[in-house]
Amino acid sequence: MRAIRQILAVTWLNLRNLPRRLGTSVVAVVGVAAVVLVFAAVLSMAKGFEKTMVAAGSDDTAIIMRKGSTSELNSGLSNDQVLIIANAPGVFKDGNVPVMSAELYVVVDVKKKSNDGDANVPFRGIQPGAFAVRKDVTIADGRMFEEGKNEIIVGLAAQREFAGLATGSTIHFGQTEWSVVGSFDAGGSVSESELWTDVRVLQNSYRRGNSFQSVRVKLQSKESITELEAALETDPRIDPDVMTEKEYYSSQAAPLSQFIKVIGYPLTVLMAIGAIFGALNSMYSSVSVRGKEIATLRALGFGPIAILFSTIIESTLLALTGGLIGGGLAFLVFNGFQVSTLNSASFSQVVFDFAVTGDLLVDGLSVALIIGVVGGLFPAVRAARLPVAQALREL
Numbered sequence: 072m073r074a075i076r077q078i079l080a081v082t083w084l085n086l087r088n089l090p091r092r093l094g095t096s097v098v099a100v101v102g103v104a105a106v107v108l109v110f111a112a113v114l115s116m117a118k119g120f121e122k123t124m125v126a127a128g129s130d131d132t133a134i135i136m137r138k139g140s141t142s143e144l145n146s147g148l149s150n151d152q153v154l155i156i157a158n159a160p161g162v163f164k165d166g167n168v169p170v171m172s173a174e175l176y177v178v179v180d181v182k183k184k185s186n187d188g189d190a191n192v193p194f195r196g197i198q199p200g201a202f203a204v205r206k207d208v209t210i211a212d213g214r215m216f217e218e219g220k221n222e223i224i225v226g227l228a229a230q231r232e233f234a235g236l237a238t239g240s241t242i243h244f245g246q247t248e249w250s251v252v253g254s255f256d257a258g259g260s261v262s263e264s265e266l267w268t269d270v271r272v273l274q275n276s277y278r279r280g281n282s283f284q285s286v287r288v289k290l291q292s293k294e295s296i297t298e299l300e301a302a303l304e305t306d307p308r309i310d311p312d313v314m315t316e317k318e319y320y321s322s323q324a325a326p327l328s329q330f331i332k333v334i335g336y337p338l339t340v341l342m343a344i345g346a347i348f349g350a351l352n353s354m355y356s357s358v359s360v361r362g363k364e365i366a367t368l369r370a371l372g373f374g375p376i377a378i379l380f381s382t383i384i385e386s387t388l389l390a391l392t393g394g395l396i397g398g399g400l401a402f403l404v405f406n407g408f409q410v411s412t413l414n415s416a417s418f419s420q421v422v423f424d425f426a427v428t429g430d431l432l433v434d435g436l437s438v439a440l441i442i443g444v445v446g447g448l449f450p451a452v453r454a455a456r457l458p459v460a461q462a463l464r465e466l
Contacts, residue, residue, distance in 0.1 A: 095353040096389055102349035103393025103442050104400070106342045107435040111401035113335035114434075115425040117328040120412070123423035124261050124324035128317030130293045132204050133161075135286045135303065138310045142323065143176040143285045144419075150281040152309045156288065159306075161299035163289040165203075170289035172201040175273050175282070178419045179244045179266070182234040183411070190411060190420040192233060194223075194244065196270030204287040208262060213238040213253025218269045221276075224253040226263030228422035232411050236266075247276050261320065264411070264422040287316070323414065343442055346393075350386055350446020379451045386447025387440060394439025398432045 135156050140146035148156075156162070157169040164170065175196035180189040199218075202208050216222035225236045235242045240251050249268070257263045274280065290296055293315075300313040406427040411420045 099346075099350045099353035099386075099389050099446070100393040100396065102346040103390045103439050104397035106339065106346045106442065107394045107397030107439055108401050109342055110335065110339040110438060111398055111427050111431055111435050112405050112425070113331065113338065114431055115401065115405050115427045116410075117331040117335070118428050118431055119423045119426035120331075120421065121324045121328050122426050123259060123264075123421060124320045125317065128315065128320040129206050130315050130317050131290045132206075132316045133288050133290055133296055133299055133313055134316050134319050135288070135311050135313050136284065138312050140312060143174070144178070146284045148173070148283045148286060148309075150283070152311075153283055153286055155306060155309050156286045156303065156311075159299055159302045161291055161295035161297075161302065163291045163295075170200055170203045171286060172198040172204050173270065173283040173286045174198070174201070175270050175277075175279060176284050177273065177277055181229075181236070181242075184232060184234045190233060191413065192229060193265040193419045194273070195265050195267050196273030197267050198270055200289075201267070201287070204289050205257070205262060207256075207258035207260075209256050211254045211256040213251075216252055216268055219272065220250075220269070221247060221272060222250050222252045223266050223268045224255050225251055225266050226422075227254055227256050228259070228263035228409070229266060230254050231409065232264075232420075232422045245276070259424070261421055261423075264420060327412065327414065339438065343438060346390075346442045347446045350390060350442055351449065353386075353389070353446070382451035383444060383447040386450070387443035390439045390443025390446065391436065394436045397439070398427075398435045401435070402427045402432070 135148075136143060136146035137148060153173040156173075157171055162169045162171065177194045177196075178191045179194045181192040182188070183190050210224070211227055213224070216224055223242075230236045230238075236251055236254075238251055238254055242249050242251065255263075255267070270283070274282070288299070290299065296313065296315055303309055303311045303313055405425040408425045409422065410425070411422045413419070414421045
């Protein structure tokens, strides 16, 4: 208890004397704040992209594509195969009607509102069951397109990011003119980056005959995916890949998320090394100017352990202050910031928001804590080992 009281007393004295060494302390705080800010900003891109992709997925909806397809873009299914899927065991039925949507997926060029040129935007042909097999998708403005007409509805994210997609406008893709009759809300998921129309109209416009690229089906239960997969795998008329929507979108999000992390973590380490040197400089300076103070405390009976831990605590508190500032700035500036990027799996743009999440902020504070402890350790050891007589002679 005596040692703890001494540590608290010396720590309080150190903190009260911070204004005397304000310059070096501010340098240490700013350095750590910059590290946490960059760490949170870069990795919030990966978090936001993952959140947008995975939010579209559900465990009770299955997506079926041709075996070996890495995405819907390079898949292909015939009309006969779609009928096989619709009548397979495990598919939920509303009465005698399977709840499903056979879909076609193409990519079109749309101008960005930011005047950064054109972007590849997903243009999806859907069947009436598309809303039933997706969660939280509702018409936000205007109306649903009419089957058989060159009408489209657009996701809210696509409408915000790309030009010419306002409700009531018309837009040309190739030789075809399309009327934008409404927009839809998909809960911030990747579906909001897409344009939707009647699948039969899209087939005719792009000369795809009677083919599809994927089928989404509502499952009777989460466990029905096993029954559905077994039935389709044993049917010689179809060679499918069957997975839940959540599995599919998680696999789609993985490459870009890993790429961002490969950049983000080494960058954080490099900046953290710089911040550690800043903390070392600050704490060595603190020990240097407090020689008289340390000698007096030792002469009064304060042990080297109290000096050691109080110095580390001071460094750690400065680092955590920088971490809180950096994390707060990252949240205020980047959280919810909307951007679009190319999804390499589908070669199309995905609109997403940066997500500075709670676990990301905790990780940032952990980095700050490590910087504080490492940056304060060696100056603390020097302060604890400083002989009383030598310290008094340095006055």
